[in-house]
Amino acid sequence: MQLNIKYFGMLAEATTISEEQLQTDACSVSQLVEKLKNQYPKLKGTDFKVAINQQLVDQSHIINSEVEVALLPPFAGG
Amino acid sequence: MEKKKPKNVFVQGAISSEFIGTSIAKHQTKTSIGAHNIFLGQVRADQIDGKTVTAIDYSAYEEMANQKFYEIREATFEKYDLTCMHIYHSLGTVQAGEICLFVFVSSPRRKVVFEALEFVVEAIKADVPVFGKEIFEDQTHQWKQNS
Numbered sequence: 001m002q003l004n005i006k007y008f009g010m011l012a013e014a015t016t017i018s019e020e021q022l023q024t025d026a027c028s029v030s031q032l033v034e035k036l037k038n039q040y041p042k043l044k045g046t047d048f049k050v051a052i053n054q055q056l057v058d059q060s061h062i063i064n065s066e067v068e069v070a071l072l073p074p075f076a077g078g
Numbered sequence: 079m080e081k082k083k084p085k086n087v088f089v090q091g092a093i094s095s096e097f098i099g100t101s102i103a104k105h106q107t108k109t110s111i112g113a114h115n116i117f118l119g120q121v122r123a124d125q126i127d128g129k130t131v132t133a134i135d136y137s138a139y140e141e142m143a144n145q146k147f148y149e150i151r152e153a154t155f156e157k158y159d160l161t162c163m164h165i166y167h168s169l170g171t172v173q174a175g176e177i178c179l180f181v182f183v184s185s186p187r188r189k190v191v192f193e194a195l196e197f198v199v200e201a202i203k204a205d206v207p208v209f210g211k212e213i214f215e216d217q218t219h220q221w222k223q224n225s
Binding site: 010077 | 137139141145199202204206210211224
């Protein structure tokens with residue numbers, strides 16, 4: 001299945017992209033995050049939350065359909 | 079009680095005092111209101127390791143952020159007896175000393191607007207995916223984090 005991955009703020013800076021498509025089998029959020037950290041070593045040591053289709057999820061959440069995954073660094077609104 | 083699906087909360091660049099003044103003036107026709115309360119977030123020229131912040135460049139996960147603003151708005155109307163409320167947040171560059179967040183709540187009575195405004199502002203800081211790049215005078219930067 002294909003995931004649409006979005007990177008924001010310092011994470012877009014670390015990966016040098018704001019968005020990409022990724023082919024993957026069903027996996028947990030933590031497995032996906034590990035894969036992305038291996039692909040983009042600069043993500044290691046950064047602090048971020050993960051949203052699936054605009055809802056925050058925890059690391060054990062299983063991704064088993066084509067969704068939008070967003071990596072969100074600490075919020076700084078206001 | 080007025081409940082509207084919110085428009086896009088984001089505005090490009092700083093929020094001007096003229097815009098804020100016009101927003102206040104527009105409420106003169108809403109004569110059931112007895113109290114307004116306004117929060118203005120201003121970009122602070124923080125000193126960090128001997129360097130001064132001159133501006134913040136704001137970005138956001140806009141679809142999720144607008145949804146969060148909507149949920150905050152719904153929760154606030156549920157909790158407090160407000161006549162209306164408005165939220166505007168900047169995107170892009172806002173210079174130190176300029177306004178980046180404008181929250182405006184109105185009610186027949188004063189006590190509710192004090193509580194409601196704090197509730198809204200704290201929820202925005204905690205829950206809305208907005209990101210801020212603090213730019214120093216030498217054009218280096220660091221990423222802001224709400225405390």
